[in-house]
Amino acid sequence: MQRLRTFLDHHCNNPALVSVIEGLMVACKDIAYKVQLGSLAGVLGSAEQDNIQGERQKKMDVIANDLIKYSLQTMQPVKGMASEEEADPVACNPDGEFLVLFDPLDGSSNIDVNVTVGTIFSILQSNPGDDPTHESTYLQHGREQIAAGYVLYGPSTLLVLSTGNGTHMFTLDPRVGEFYLQRESVKIPATTKEFAINMSNQRFWLPEMQKYVSDLLRGEEGPLGKRFNMRWIASMVAEIHRILTRGGIFMYPYDSREPNKPGKLRLMYEGNPMSMLVEQAGGKASTAYDDIMDVEPTSIHQRVSVVMGSADEVDTVVRYHAS
Numbered sequence: 001m002q003r004l005r006t007f008l009d010h011h012c013n014n015p016a017l018v019s020v021i022e023g024l025m026v027a028c029k030d031i032a033y034k035v036q037l038g039s040l041a042g043v044l045g046s047a048e049q050d051n052i053q054g055e056r057q058k059k060m061d062v063i064a065n066d067l068i069k070y071s072l073q074t075m076q077p078v079k080g081m082a083s084e085e086e087a088d089p090v091a092c093n094p095d096g097e098f099l100v101l102f103d104p105l106d107g108s109s110n111i112d113v114n115v116t117v118g119t120i121f122s123i124l125q126s127n128p129g130d131d132p133t134h135e136s137t138y139l140q141h142g143r144e145q146i147a148a149g150y151v152l153y154g155p156s157t158l159l160v161l162s163t164g165n166g167t168h169m170f171t172l173d174p175r176v177g178e179f180y181l182q183r184e185s186v187k188i189p190a191t192t193k194e195f196a197i198n199m200s201n202q203r204f205w206l207p208e209m210q211k212y213v214s215d216l217l218r219g220e221e222g223p224l225g226k227r228f229n230m231r232w233i234a235s236m237v238a239e240i241h242r243i244l245t246r247g248g249i250f251m252y253p254y255d256s257r258e259p260n261k262p263g264k265l266r267l268m269y270e271g272n273p274m275s276m277l278v279e280q281a282g283g284k285a286s287t288a289y290d291d292i293m294d295v296e297p298t299s300i301h302q303r304v305s306v307v308m309g310s311a312d313e314v315d316t317v318v319r320y321h322a323s
């Protein structure tokens, strides 16, 4: 079995980037350990404070954020970071070259009910002279990402990673603290019979999304001509992992409740990294109108509508929104 470091040395001819990915994994292994211990480590429950998103933080949101933040601050190549749980960007080494944007704990509403959560990260190249305390330094299109990945804290702890040459999966062996290659260059099937969307928001969707989902639910009798199964885990990392493994489509679409926010998910540390992983695996990632990785970034916490997964199904959703 190939260790993560061996794989990266072959696939990623950028030793500084490899060191950042390995450093991130040190923090994520610690997160995995604390998530595994749960109540025994006193990490469950609410942190009794809200983040910049206006979300009530879980204790584990804050713990995961601090573990990653302190780890990044020790890494020479890291110039700055942006996190779901930090209102502003945080400067690291002024002579560093990479910017790391992350969602320290995705799906954290599931932590107290012992359902899979994860960490999502996106790595950008900073330009010399860019100020790591300025938001504008981080506002690069998704296609500028030099690496993206997530760590899934589930029955197994997995790392799913792309440095621009395919999407690859690794499994953590907790007995030795090493990630081993599980699947190289995964490919998402182009068609699917599984869709993931939070149906309780149906009345807030655009009419085009309401029409698509109602046609989905008509099964064989409907215009899509096949029966679909619905999934919803409320952890994006778990949904995208299922899709990378066996296909499917995941949607968190525009929602009329907040007209100036085109959905719940954040572009810079959820939409873009997941889009890179999905596209590198032959899938598609759209706002229902444009590729997510072509969306113009305007703020580090900006929201984006998300439709991603099996290429043919994403094309169908885009077609419904073009008519």
Ligand code: AHG
Binding pocket: 055, 084, 103, 105, 106, 107, 108, 109, 198, 234, 235, 236, 237, 252, 264
């Ligand atoms: P986070 O826990 O990082 O705030 O993200 C949660 C996101 C995403 O993981 C998931 O797909 C979505 O929120 C679930 O939203 P609902 O709770 O509205 O279903």
Ligand code: MN
Binding pocket: 053, 055, 084, 108
């Ligand atoms: Mn959150």
Ligand code: MN
Binding pocket: 103, 105, 106, 107, 236, 270
């Ligand atoms: Mn999230």
Ligand code: MN
Binding pocket: 061, 084, 103, 104, 105, 106, 107, 108
């Ligand atoms: Mn989060």
